[in-house]
Amino acid sequence: MAIIKNGINGSFFGKVGSVIGYEWRGIPVMRGLPKKRTSPPSEKELANRERMRIMQKFLQDSKNFIDLGFQLEAKARNMSAFNAAMSYNKKYAITGSYPDLKIDYEKLLVSKGLLITPTNPSVAYVEGTLHFKWDAVAAPTKVRTLLFAFTEDREYMNASYGLVYGDSGEDLLEFDLSESNYPNAVKIHSYIAFINVMNDAISNSVYCGVIES
Numbered sequence: 001m002a003i004i005k006n007g008i009n010g011s012f013f014g015k016v017g018s019v020i021g022y023e024w025r026g027i028p029v030m031r032g033l034p035k036k037r038t039s040p041p042s043e044k045e046l047a048n049r050e051r052m053r054i055m056q057k058f059l060q061d062s063k064n065f066i067d068l069g070f071q072l073e074a075k076a077r078n079m080s081a082f083n084a085a086m087s088y089n090k091k092y093a094i095t096g097s098y099p100d101l102k103i104d105y106e107k108l109l110v111s112k113g114l115l116i117t118p119t120n121p122s123v124a125y126v127e128g129t130l131h132f133k134w135d136a137v138a139a140p141t142k143v144r145t146l147l148f149a150f151t152e153d154r155e156y157m158n159a160s161y162g163l164v165y166g167d168s169g170e171d172l173l174e175f176d177l178s179e180s181n182y183p184n185a186v187k188i189h190s191y192i193a194f195i196n197v198m199n200d201a202i203s204n205s206v207y208c209g210v211i212e213s
Helices: 043-061 063-069 071-077 081-092
Strands: 002-004 012-016 019-024 027-032 094-097 100-103 122-126 129-133 143-151 157-165 170-174 187-196 206-212
Touching (some): 043 063, 043 094, 043 100, 063 081, 071 081, 122 187, 143 170, 157 170
Antiparallel strands (some): 012 019, 122 129, 129 170, 143 157, 143 187
């Protein structure tokens, strides 16, 4: 049974025949009931599912940072930050041929926006700390840094939100693995972005490379 709001010309909520009415992000929408499938999925469909599975796991692990990094992109596209990040990264940041698919960390974005990006970023690992550097002269005024790093298995992640101005040219992120059960060599992926704390404008993230600690 469905409930009609605002009379015969208004939206409805519930099931009418094969159509369901509901509200999504404040917007009345309708969708049809799913049809039972009889044919097996194609290889293209299986590949798409695997791309979705791989990226979904990464985004779930990184949700707190993604919610900030994709907030403006999400607002512009009227979707969640998670879905905005999924839409971009599933298309551009997965490499390989099915079933051997994996994340392309160099193409991965953990933030997306129109603000100018950090120029010539680099990172070094020194005694449990990641040392980020970039061209301070090229940084716009009134922006701060966003730093994000994680081990490739994503058992250890850390981030820094707007603690240093962009024109400083360097920033630090604690990343101490000494008390963890990691092997001698572990891969660390790191990213940097700029954010304007006055209006929340944000840049695309820039991959700083992989470090084996």
